[in-house]
Amino acid sequence: MLLGRVARGDQSAFEQVYQHIAGPVYGLVLRVVRDPAQAEEVAQEVLVDVWRTAARYDEQRGSAQAWVMTLAHRRAVDRVRSAQAAADREERAARAERDHDEVAENVEARLEREQVRRCLGTLTELQRESVTLAYYSGYTYREVAELLQVPLGTVKTRMRDGLIRMRDCLGVGER
Amino acid sequence: MKQELHALVGAYAVDALDDIERRRFEDHLAECESCARETRGLREAAAQLGTAVAMPPPPRLREKVMADVARVRPLPPLPPLLSDVRSRRSRTPWLLMAATVACLVAVAGFMGVLTVRAQDRADRAEAAGRQIIEVLSAPDARRVSGRASTSGSGTVVASRAQGKAVVVLSGVPSLPGSQTYELWLMGPGKPRPAGLLRGSGTPVIAAGLGDATQVGVTVEPAGGSPQPTSVPVLTIALPA
Numbered sequence: 154m155l156l157g158r159v160a161r162g163d164q165s166a167f168e169q170v171y172q173h174i175a176g177p178v179y180g181l182v183l184r185v186v187r188d189p190a191q192a193e194e195v196a197q198e199v200l201v202d203v204w205r206t207a208a209r210y211d212e213q214r215g216s217a218q219a220w221v222m223t224l225a226h227r228r229a230v231d232r233v234r235s236a237q238a239a240a241d242r243e244e245r246a247a248r249a250e251r252d253h254d255e256v257a258e259n260v261e262a263r264l265e266r267e268q269v270r271r272c273l274g275t276l277t278e279l280q281r282e283s284v285t286l287a288y289y290s291g292y293t294y295r296e297v298a299e300l301l302q303v304p305l306g307t308v309k310t311r312m313r314d315g316l317i318r319m320r321d322c323l324g325v326g327e328r
Numbered sequence: 329m330k331q332e333l334h335a336l337v338g339a340y341a342v343d344a345l346d347d348i349e350r351r352r353f354e355d356h357l358a359e360c361e362s363c364a365r366e367t368r369g370l371r372e373a374a375a376q377l378g379t380a381v382a383m384p385p386p387p388r389l390r391e392k393v394m395a396d397v398a399r400v401r402p403l404p405p406l407p408p409l410l411s412d413v414r415s416r417r418s419r420t421p422w423l424l425m426a427a428t429v430a431c432l433v434a435v436a437g438f439m440g441v442l443t444v445r446a447q448d449r450a451d452r453a454e455a456a457g458r459q460i461i462e463v464l465s466a467p468d469a470r471r472v473s474g475r476a477s478t479s480g481s482g483t484v485v486a487s488r489a490q491g492k493a494v495v496v497l498s499g500v501p502s503l504p505g506s507q508t509y510e511l512w513l514m515g516p517g518k519p520r521p522a523g524l525l526r527g528s529g530t531p532v533i534a535a536g537l538g539d540a541t542q543v544g545v546t547v548e549p550a551g552g553s554p555q556p557t558s559v560p561v562l563t564i565a566l567p568a
Contacts, residue, residue, distance in 0.1 A: 313338030
């Protein structure tokens with residue numbers, strides 16, 4: 154509803170939307186791109202995109218929250234995979250283990266949502282690593298397979314199973 | 329093929345596909361209602377992972393965004409014909425089709441460039457993975473491990489027949505950007521540099537084992553050294 158008003162160019166409606174989504178968008182983008190200056194840039198692009206494309210949001214295709222977070226995640230991942238970031242890839246690879254640690258400590262410490270933390274805990278280790286390396290660090294499933302030294306097919310399956318378990322544990326989406 | 333594409337639904341929901349696979353999967357989605365439904369559910373779950381790491385943005389972000397918002401007009405909704413073009417292809421007016429085709433041709437030229445790059449990257453990653461798998465699956469592959477003097481450990485899988493070894497560290501301290509772990513092949517002569525190890529978890533392949541009897545790992549300045557400049561934090565005897 155709010156997005157409907159945004160789509161019609163209502164700036165005060167967008168301000169309300171901003172209050173809801175700026176924190177999640179910025180937090181996620183920062184988690185993926187890591188550099189605060191770049192994160193701010195990407196978050197700005199995402200938030201302006203929400204304003205610009207609000208009319209394209211289709212509630213048949215999911216919640217507004219998922220729509221916004223999908224936009225944010227896609228942009229963040231594009232940024233870390235862009236040519237400019239190619240040079241950082243080596244370094245990102247170097248951080249792979251630290252990523253593990255951070256996923257273990259930081260996310261678990263920082264996850265404000267007890268439920269998400271609890272649900273992540275119900276995943277097998279490989280499911281959790283596959284999902285979090287892709288989602289929080291922006292790796293492709295091929296890269297995840299390489300990092301974890303497991304076959305591609307296994308990673309594909311673990312990402313799907315892991316997310317299905319998350320979905321069911323969180324009680325979101327359709328079964 | 330369909331099954332294979334469908335198996336990518338999880339990877340798609342967390343944006344873990346490269347550009348080519350992403351497009352292929354999206355084409356598939358448009359024709360597979362059950363896949364679209366599953367994708368929606370998994371995206372909702374992924375979004376929760378996202379909101380769970382929410383952080384207050386710097387206050388100036390709001391000013392910047394609102395300044396843009398004052399300048400940029402929201403897009404109108406997609407005209408029904410365009411948004412629906414797939415399911416109503418047969419009823420799409422030819423003029424619209426012609427315009428769409430012209431657009432696609434222009435975009436395809438541009439995407440071609442991106443596609444090649446993405447494929448290139450995937451191929452390189454695969455090549456490294458393949459080499460590692462070749463060593464791991466060699467008939468004479470032996471696995472040996474050792475503890476590091478700091479913390480953590482290292483594991484070596486070596487194939488004398490291939491003259492290669494895969495080395496992976498685990499639980500070793502992270503190094504500052506100014507330093508790196510360097511791998512050495514040690515034998516009768518001087519230690520030979522065998523690659524930089526980017527900390528724990530990322531396997532490195534050392535080729536040309538030759539007469540090396542053990543591998544060593546030292547901490548070196550970023551970029552590595554031609555000869556070790558510090559005492560190894562880890563040495564592991566290679567299987568004969």
